[in-house]
Amino acid sequence: TQLLEQSPQFLSIQEGENLTVYCNSSSVFSSLQWYRQEPGEGPVLLVTVVTGGEVKKLKRLTFQFGDARKDSSLHITAAQPGDTGLYLCAGGVGSYNFNKFYFGSGTKLNVKP
Amino acid sequence: GAVVSQHPSRVICKSGTSVKIECRSLDFQATTMFWYRQFPKQSLMLMATSNEGSKATYEQGVEKDKFLINHASLTLSTLTVTSAHPEDSSFYICSARGRDSLLGSYEQYFGPGTRLTVT
Numbered sequence: 001t002q003l004l005e006q007s008p009q010f011l012s013i014q015e016g017e018n019l020t021v022y023c024n025s026s027s028v029f030s031s032l033q034w035y036r037q038e039p040g041e042g043p044v045l046l047v048t049v050v051t052g053g054e055v056k057k058l059k060r061l062t063f064q065f066g067d068a069r070k071d072s073s074l075h076i077t078a079a080q081p082g083d084t085g086l087y088l089c090a091g092g093v094g095s096y097n098f099n100k101f102y103f104g105s106g107t108k109l110n111v112k113p
Numbered sequence: 114g115a116v117v118s119q120h121p122s123r124v125i126c127k128s129g130t131s132v133k134i135e136c137r138s139l140d141f142q143a144t145t146m147f148w149y150r151q152f153p154k155q156s157l158m159l160m161a162t163s164n165e166g167s168k169a170t171y172e173q174g175v176e177k178d179k180f181l182i183n184h185a186s187l188t189l190s191t192l193t194v195t196s197a198h199p200e201d202s203s204f205y206i207c208s209a210r211g212r213d214s215l216l217g218s219y220e221q222y223f224g225p226g227t228r229l230t231v232t
Contacts, residue, residue, distance in 0.1 A: 035223075040204075040226070040228070041225055041226060042117075042119075042206050042208075042223035042224050042225045042226045043157065043206075043223050044223070045221075045222075045223075088156060088157065090157075100145075100147060100159065100162050101147075101159070101221070102159055103149075103156045103157040103158070103159070104156060105155075105156050106155070106156040108154075
């Protein structure tokens with residue numbers, strides 16, 4: 001089992017604030033994904049990063065993969081109540097098209113209007 | 114993205130009985146399927162990986178005789194929780210990986226999950 005620690009575990013902020021969620025491991029991953037999950041539903045993929053140092057932007061969300069492919073961050077600009085949810089990182093082990101993913105410990109985000 | 118379904122979405126069973134959960138890829142062929150379990154307010158824990166036509170590979174600490182996985186076709190995998198006990202109550206989520214017809218790459222899609230409650 002590959003251990004992925006996310007921080008913070010819980011985050012409660014006001015609408016309009018910025019935030020960063022971190023995903024750290026001592027293991028190297030072939031790729032890293034970020035998901036958002038609503039209660040009682042399966043996780044929904046937000047992004048996949050595969051190259052060390054890679055940065056991807058998805059509207060107000062910015063994802064970065066660490067140079068050593070051991071860590072990642074998710075930054076949200078001007079958070080909105082609709083961003084509320086459980087954010088999960090998942091590290092891929094194995095070759096890109098045939099890897100399996102281990103999930104991080106999760107960050108519960110609550111954005112208050 | 115592709116669609117993965119799970120059936121049932123919720124199931125309640127008595128202690129000692131067995132429960133089968135189905136995972137289907139509806140519009141693509143899933144060469145690999147994964148089963149996860151998630152306890153309340155916790156993350157997803159990978160239980161096993163199954164490739165079509167072969168035996169599943171279980172993660173350390175997961176009892177293969179307790180959680181029977183069958184991946185008989187490219188669109189269906191089943192997880193059977195045998196002799197269920199209250200501690201098996203959890204949210205079980207499958208994901209299916211196959212070649213995306215539009216992207217051309219291998220992508221993984223998650224099902225909506227199955228809430229199992231053992232009384």
